[in-house]
Amino acid sequence: MSNSYTKAAFGIAVTSAEADLLHRVVGAIEMIDDAEIGLDVLEAHYRDLGADFAALFPRTPESPFDGLLDLFRDENYPSLDFDIDFAGPDADGVVVVFLSGEQFGVETAAKLIQRCAPSALPFGFEWASDCDRLRAGEFGGGYVAITADTIEYGHTSLMLDRAIARASDEGADGFVLATRNGEPGLSFWNNEDGFGSLARATVFSETEAAKFDLPIADDQPEWLAMPAPLRL
Structure with a gap:
């Protein structure tokens, strides 16, 4: 028998207001995960959470906390699969929030950060999967x-x-589909605006490229293979 893990540990700097919101969200999740808490108690608690909470996690007629369930892969099990700890605010009011876990809810953490910590965006984190036995396919x-x-x-x-x-x-x-465009050099096709910069180019698979009707241009468009991503 073996045990598999999804591990992550990272800190994210947020504002004091965002840290306060995260505190309230974590408390609400703990409440809805407790089957012994009745609807009347949940209703009363929801009213105390503030307008910012209600705007991010709108209620439904059936339950005040249905808006929170979208954070979870399985709405029947609304539980944070990681620990969340808060440092004290620094002189500028910035709070470092530390998330960690050995069965880390990657999607839940991502959604929580996107909704509750907009000042930190764009943001990213890494996670690791491993096993307490050396089994093929268990590491990544x-x-x-x-x-x-x-x-x-x-x-x-x-x-x-x-x-x-x-x-x-x-x-x-x-x-990508390219055409020569005089002084600017190469222009690249995107499905929204036509020919433009490489950064906005539509990337086609080989099958999609074979079926695509080439647009009319002064210079005959040609397919170019995308290079491998730059490596550090």
Whole structure:
């Protein structure tokens, strides 16, 4: 028998107001995770949590805390799968919040940070998966990159697969459609605005590129394979 873990530990600097909100959110999660607390008690507690809490986690007619359930992968088990500790505020009112755990709720932590700590964004953290026995396939990890509008998840297994694929497929990272545009040089197609900068280019798979109808341009557009990401 073996035990598998998803581990993470990191600190995030937030404002005093955000730290206070996080305190209230953690307390509310502990309440809704307690099956012995009745609806009348939950209603009374919700009214005391403030307008900022209600705006981020709106209630439903059925329950005052249904808005919190979106934080969890399984709404039937609304429990934080990590510890959260708060340092005292510094002279500028900044509070470092430390999150850690051995069965770390990666998605829950990411959603919590996105909603409750906008001053810290963009922000990211890494996590590791391991096992107390040396079993194949039990070790790896990943990262989460959080902005105000998006949460991006990456996993080492996918990164490894892509790195190996590059050895035999120059298009492993996709293709962009390029045309020569006089003095600016190359312009790259994006599906929203047409030709523009590489930063906004639409990246196509080999199958998508084969089916794509080439747009009309002064210079015949050509497909270019994306290079491998820069490595540190």
